[in-house]
Amino acid sequence: MDETARYEHVPLTVYNSLRRAQEPFSALEPPFVGMYVCGPTVYSDPHLGHARSAVVFDVVFRYLRFLGYRVRYVRNITDVGHLEDEQADAGEDKIAKRARLERVEPMEVVQRYTLSYHDGMRRMGCLPPSIEPRASGHILEQIEVVERIVEAGLAYEADGSVYFDLQKYAGDAASDPARRDGGDGSPYGQLSGRVFEDLMANTRDTAGAEQKRSGLDFALWKKAEPQHIMRWRSPWGEGFPGWHLECTTMSTRYLGEQFDIHGGGLDLQFPHHEAEIAQSHGAFGTDPARYWLHSNMLTVDGQKMAKSLGNFITLEEMFTGAHPRLEQAFSPMVLRFFMLQSHYRSTVDFSNEALAAAEKGYQRLMTGLQHAEQVLADEIAAEAAALAEAPLERSSVGPQEDEIAAAGRAIPAPGTVTADGDHAAAVVAQIDACWKAMGDDFHTPKTIAALFELTRLTQRPEHASAPDELRRAAARTVRGFVRAVLGLHPEEEAASGAAPDRLSAVMELVIALRAEARKAKDFATADRIRDTLAAAGIQLEDGRDGTTWVTT
RNA sequence: GGCGCCGUACCCAAGUGGUAAGGGAGAGGCCUGCAAAGCCUUCAUUCGCCGGUUCGAAUCCGGCCGGCGCCUCCA
Known part of the structure; x- marks a missing residue:
């Protein structure tokens, strides 16, 4: 096996929302990759939607590392709740509202649901991001970004609030050829496929209620009315940061003015991500991210998940089955497998029937995994021993001594194994298919299909006599x-x-004891052992070369 | 109203110009003391409907029908 990073040999293309096309991925400064993903607003328990987004970008994070990239993955925690009501002045901050209902401090709400989110995502198998910054911890930096945009002439102050001047921004973009050719800039609307003039035409005129020059303008800084609990001092008076500002500020702080990947749910594409792009141009004169990735939404029984539709399911409800729509509980790994069985840019529909099928498929894959690990028992034992000797705890945070990259290096890159015979050729084809599928915009369904094929091939009789290297x-x-x-x-x-x-x-x-019983034809004892173990989640498998076991 | 997505077997789901991946369920077989797991075979002449382009389309174009999503900050 060669020791070079896999990304030098294995192609990766990603679908870039910015250009609505799949394009080859190349890092700004390999081997480093900067990735920013919009995280949750922590004011309620995590639900299926949170999990999908987290799982999607967790796989992106993992695969980039698998390819040998050193990834800094930044995902924010929004702990300055956005205003619930569109009429900003009458609206209430979501976190503050929850705090009032639960009669606690806003920060207690934030803490409680941050922990709940972390726990849920951990159970879903998501690695923690490299950095998880909070909006409330970056108020000063956010103010600085607003100041820069004001200095650039793209924002105006009105009665203690500061608004982004979209008309001006779009005008600049239109008059600047460099920003129309898709090169260095993005006129407002490019990411979401909207036409600025149409947006202007369709905007309801809410200007009357506020001080905006145009209905499309969005707040960078908002004046706090007396009833607002969460408030900070600023050059424009007491207030709080605008809805889109934290992502621009924190991505810039931890990844630079321009970085590789920006991810988030499709619902954030407009206006949130358009606003981020506009803010970055206003403050730093650059597009923030080179690749924009959007995970699609999910539905439950064919419909959007919404509290009003009675199909809103939290992770905890999923894990326990305690929801009227659920016929049974589904475990975190089954949910993860289920999500991965569809591509991240497709909507995925949750139904009892589909989930039950996924549960079977997941178990099948796990059996295949354990069969594979029996082949590798010696090297896995060596790994475990080395791990036991390693000092202190390890985590994915901080400098990555990357076992994920090591796992990638351990697998032959596509086209590097010569196959002798039909069976070997089929095996090699499926190994290559795994790389190819993941390289095709993180195509997990195709990857899973290839893994099923591969585990089937390795269970065939002829595989037992294949060369050790191939096995x-x-x-x-x-x-x-x-x-x-x-x-x-x-x-x-x-x-x-x-x-x-x-x-x-x-x-x-x-x-061994059971083998003796079987030899003595004491099947009552043999079956008792097998049944008892099965009940405890350990499945015995009697094969030609003796008995092995897998967990269920 | 504006923008966009989807409709592939009983269910889920790939495939986007070259003759239908994969999983689940179902049927038959092998192995086994019986199981389990696994393996083998089988399961859409057909991809919502109607036209068109093409030597050739599930894949491209047009129309129609049906379902859904975003624009309401919800991932």
């Missing part, structure tokens, strides 16, 4: 793509964190 390559591919890239693992691993060595020793003994 290991196949097993490492399954292990690497399932665990490191897709982030899927057997369910009970996360729950128990059991000591695998101890369990193995016990299982060895139990299997």
Whole structure:
């Protein structure tokens, strides 16, 4: 196996919303990649939508690392709640409202639901981002960004609030050829495919209620009315930052004025991300991100998930099955597998039937994984031993000693394995198919299909006599793509964190005892052992070369 | 009203010009003390409907029908 980073050999194309086309990915400064993703507003428990977005970009994060990139993944926590009501002056901050209802401090609301979010995403198999900045911790920086935009002449102050002047911005863009050719700039509307003039024409004239020069203008800084709890001092009086400002500010602070990837839910494309682009041009004269990725929305029983429709499901409800729409509980890994079985740019519809099918598919894949890991038992044991010797705890935060990159390097790059015979050729084709699928805009459904094919091939009789090198390559591919890239693992691993060595020793003994019983044709005892273990989540598999076990 | 997406077998879901991936469910078989797991075979002459372009279309164009989403900050 060669030690160069995989990204030098393995192609990756991504769908860039900015140009509505799939294009080759190239990092600004390889091997580093900067990625910013819009995170949650923490005022209620995490739901399926949060999980989908987090899972999608978790896989992007993982695959980039798998390719050998050093990724700084920044995802914000919005803890300055946006105003609920469109009529800003009459509106109430969502976090403040929840705080009032629960009779606690706003920051207690933030803390509670931040923890709830973290716990949910951890259970969904999402790695923590490299940095998770909060809006409330970056008020000064946000004020500075507003000042820059004002200095650039693209914002105006009115009665203690500051608004972005879209008319001016769009006019500048139109008159500047460099910003019309898709090169260095983005006129307002390009990302979401909207035409500025149409937007202007269709805007309701809400200017009467506010001080905006045009209905499209958005607030950079908002004056706090007396009833607003969350407020900070600024050059324009007491107030709070505008709805779109934190992302511009924090992405710039941690990733620079221009970085590689900006992600978020499709619902944020307009106006949030358009506003970010406009703000970046106003403050820094540049497009913030080179690639914009948007994860599509989800539906439940064919309809948008909304509280008013009675199909709004939180993660906790999903995990426990405690929701009128659910016929059973679904575990975090099953949910993750289910989401990954459709492409991130498609809508995914949650239904009992589809989820139940995914549960079976997930179990099948896990069995395949465990079969692969039996082939690699020696090297996995060595890894575990090395891990045990490593000092202190490790995390994905901070400098990445990257086991994900290592997993990528352990798998042969496409076209580097020579196959001898039909079977070997078929195996190699599926290994290559995994790389190809992920390189095709993170196409997890195709990747999963290839993994099913691969695990099937490795279970065929002729695979037993295949060269050791091929068997290991196949097993490492399954292990690497399932665990490191897709982030899927057997369910009970996360729950128990059991000591695998101890369990193995016990299982060895139990299997030996049962073998003796079977030899003596004492099937009552043999079946009792098997049934008892099965009830405890351990499935025995009697094969030609003895009995193995997998967890269920 | 503006913008956009989707409609592929019983269910989910890839495929976007070259003769229908994968998973689940179903049927048959192999293996097995019986199982489980796995493997093999089978399961859409057809891709919402109607036209058109093409040697050739699920894939391109037009129309129609049906479902959905965004523009309401919700991921």
